[in-house]
Amino acid sequence: GEGWILCTKEHAKQLGWLESIVRDPNTVGAWIRQVIDSRDQVDLGQLPQIIEQEHDKVDAHVYQQQLENLFAQRRLVAYPQEAFNEEGDADPEQAMTGDSVPVGGVASGIVVPYQTAQARGWITKPKVENRSFVLRTPEKIKQLFNLLSGTGLAQSQTEVQALQIGAETPDKGRFQLMLGPSTVGALVESRALFSALNSRLKFTTEQHQVRLTLGELDPNCKFTKMLEQLEG
16 A cells, blocks of 8 residues: 655655745735844845745745835845945945835845934935835826926926836846936926836836936926825
8 A cells, every 4th residue: 555654844844855936925924024123234145045044935926026115114125245344334324225226126235124224324304205116007197298298287397216117128127227316307307208218108007117316396397286185
């Protein structure tokens, strides 16, 4: 008859008999935070391996999504390697968190818990509370590009800290663009650019989006109210 071998889950994994891949977003998010919080700072390239050693293998897509969420929620801050001086202190100007994270996400660098970075003075507090809008629906992105292709906002002095676009070209190539700091009025001067982007870019996946970060608002400008209607 058939024989059975009884062993622990850990031993089975060591022997390569069992490979579990964790896909629960809450679990993956908690593991990311736990690993980084327990170390103070972690090289992003080594983070998946450390999580696997201490917990389990995680689904790559869920991992990336949870990492982006933690940056967006200002739970984590990333710095390029060169941001650190000889004493090991990071340059606040190079901090990537919240609105300052590139649309494509943070690909490499050193990750630090937000509270740790704040306590060490590694984050510069903005003079004006920036406000960020994220547009993912293709129809709403088209409406935004239509606004920036026209002349109605030409006089607006509302500050644009960053306009980030992540999309796909007609031949399925990856497209990324970042503009700013500028003003809404100055962006409208490039109306031909937005008109061209409107007709050529495709927004087909979760990663495709337009993120607009505004600084000081022009009290006579209706742009913020328009964005509130378009967001999502």
